[in-house]
Amino acid sequence: MTLPVHIDDSPRPRLRAAVIAFALVIAVIGALVTIDTFRAGRSEHRLAEALMASPRVDFEPEVTLGGFPYWSHARRGEFPGLTITARGVAAAGPAELAGVPQTCASTPCRAELGVRADEVKGMDTGRWSATRPIMLTAVTASAKLDSVNLGRMLDITDLAVNTPAPANRAGGGGPGDGLLERTTGVLLTGTVSLPPSRPSPRTQVRYPPSSQRFTGQRVRVSVLVDLAVDGNDLVITATDFYGGPEEHADGRVPAQFRAAVLARFSGRVPYPRLPWGVSPTKANSAGSDILISGTAPYLTVAPDRF
Template sequence: MSRSAVNKAVGSDRRRGTSVPGPPHHRARRIAGIGLLTVVLIAVIALLTDTFVAMRSEGSFSRSLLASPRVIYDPEVTLGGFPFLRHAAAGEFTGAVITARGVPVTCPPPGGCHAELGATLGELSVPDGFDIGPSDLVHTSSIDAYTRLDSVNLGRFLGIIDLSVNTPAPENRAGAGGPGDGLLRRTTGVLLTGTVPLPPVDTETRFPPSASEYPGSTVKVSVVVDVSVTDGRLHLRATDFYRGPEEHVDADVPDDLRDYVLGKFTATLPRLPMPWDIAPQAAHSEGSDVLLEGTRDRADVRPEDF
């Protein structure tokens, strides 16, 4: 058949409304695209389902931790394991991270002190990975626990107004211990700056909103302290007034008050709560906070005892 005859036949088919099949590779491309879209859609649905189940399981763990008498706000909980559905069905997870903020702790009058309690659990198993109850036994390979005091609450323990904690960087490293510096840690050479009420101390206004509202005499200073653990309690020991390169207050303290002022930064705090009553073994500053830390290998614990 000549080319003109073929063209006439095609034109005749088009006029009659019939379609001419496209090349085979076009149809294969459409099928492959539909298949790929289906796979992506299934993967997205599976991921969303996995995430939803993880949120529900972590929520049940958080509510069970809230059963502890010392926890008053919902803790943040992250359970490890992917895909989560498989780990939850087996009741086994690669780990967990728990953060409980605003935990009340006992401090000198007028009180009102709070701390953050946290724990990182190693591999763990529970009776029901989808619903972790308050009395469920949690078997874990390890627990790294901490209790964190920020500068405000540490100041209330020490009776120092407007206290700030600074973790200076080593000499060969820039920064002052903030998040941008990787949250530097120190056990010695921690820089504390605060306003010390001078005798006689007005106990009724021991913690005013600011030093400017304190009715008595005060002096604002910067000192260097070492932190450690003494008989399971956080211990701070002031070594000297600070006059180094870090931002600080260089105040003139009368000679007869130097020991008194420096002594206000030396103290052994009352025993602080730790997750699952793990004994603290070390202390350090971290950014603008001070932490107690303790570890325990292979433990069986219950959320309600946190």
């Protein structure tokens, strides 16, 4: 007796095969992306190590190379973008404030240096070295001072920086306000003593490390300042006291001390040289930081000169 042969002509085997093939393709793509990402990360790390040959870079900087996939750009020796962020760069304090020598030796002052470039080319990206030239296009270089370090430089230890929102709009100058930076009308808040005189040049002693340790009368105020760059200095000029609508401190300052209090929020403070000697052209607030920046159309640089 011959048994009937059953032939399964349902679509299940074909569907199963298609699913397996699709899974294999996804696995292969995932593996290639992982390998490409690993190679990009290794190249970025090597460039970061090369940058640490610069005497100014104490900590490994963050480096991001643009372009995907990495291997195709590396093969051509060019990338459509480069971002470098070097934090913890030493910044000197003002040489003196009203005749009192100032240094940041006891409490080191630090800044953040940054670079953005639209194009990187002309080098062997697998062999970054401290002295091998790198060609950059459309470069923006910057030095950033946060409120803590700026306060140390101005001798106002509880200094806070803010960017007021545009007139008749609520907020602190964030993305929803359409304003991310300002050069004039930047808001500084801090505590100063009354009368707001600095230590005697003969004592060469700074104010106590905390504004809460003032032995005399003190006042916490908010003032508006303008920012400018003059040579190697950030120039801060206080123009008036601030009365809102942003959050602010409204301490009572006797009339005879008002001009002197504003002068306490004014000054010239040095900032680190911009990366690769880019000339600074602008100073502005950026959130709670102060940013000094400049641009260059083309640069040929070496990492150890950062």
